[in-house]
Amino acid sequence: MEKDFSQLDEILEMYRGKPGILIPLLQDVQNLLGYLPKDAMRYIAQKMNIPAADIFGVATFYSMFKLKPQGKHIIRICKGTACHVSDADGIKEALIDALQLPEGEDTTQDMHFTLMEVACLGCCSLAPVIMIDDTTYGKLVPESIPPILERYAFEEKQ
Ligand code: FES
Incomplete structure (x- = not known):
């Protein structure tokens, strides 16, 4: 079953239609969720009409992005x-x-x-x-x- 990431919608709306938004957008999502779950990145791709490969590329390139839950x-x-x-x-x-x-x-x-x-x-x-x-x-x-x-x-x- 698909997870519900509608809690991200407010952030996505803030960035919609603006250029060069991927890094700050992912930072905001990570601040909210603590890391970047794969399903959340797919959700962002679909909602923002950005190729999922671009999102995964940025998330894996920059060490500030965490792809797994982090310890306290x-x-x-x-x-x-x-x-x-x-x-x-x-x-x-x-x-x-x-x-x-x-x-x-x-x-x-x-x-x-x-x-x-x-x-x-x-x-x-x-x-x-x-x-x-x-x-x-x-x-x-x-x-x-x-x-x-x-x-x-x-x-x-x-
Ligand atoms: S090498 Fe500079 S603090 Fe470790």
Whole structure:
């Protein structure tokens, strides 16, 4: 059965008939839904008379667009050069271990965390670095990871 995406109609009406609208339109839809479900992109294509391939192309090209549901907290692990030579791989392994992420998955089953790799986070002197939401953690060793994650688990229970 087709899902009902009529909640998107208001956004679509805002952009109807305007040129160069695809990126801001998809951003608004993602802000509303949290990510861009395939069915939502098909709905937009049909309603806006835009080829679905164009929408999928933009959504997959730009890393700001999320094609899967994201966890409540986003963990960005830096894979830039300074972090790479400071054992970013060890930090990543520690994160995967602590989050118990199955192979190929980037979001925990409870939807609490999503892990993503990014290029330089702009604070190389703190390498290796991760960011959780808007907070930066630097000069990490693998043992730093479990206590950092615990803070987020603790916060949730407050
Ligand atoms: S390389 Fe990691 S913060 Fe710059």
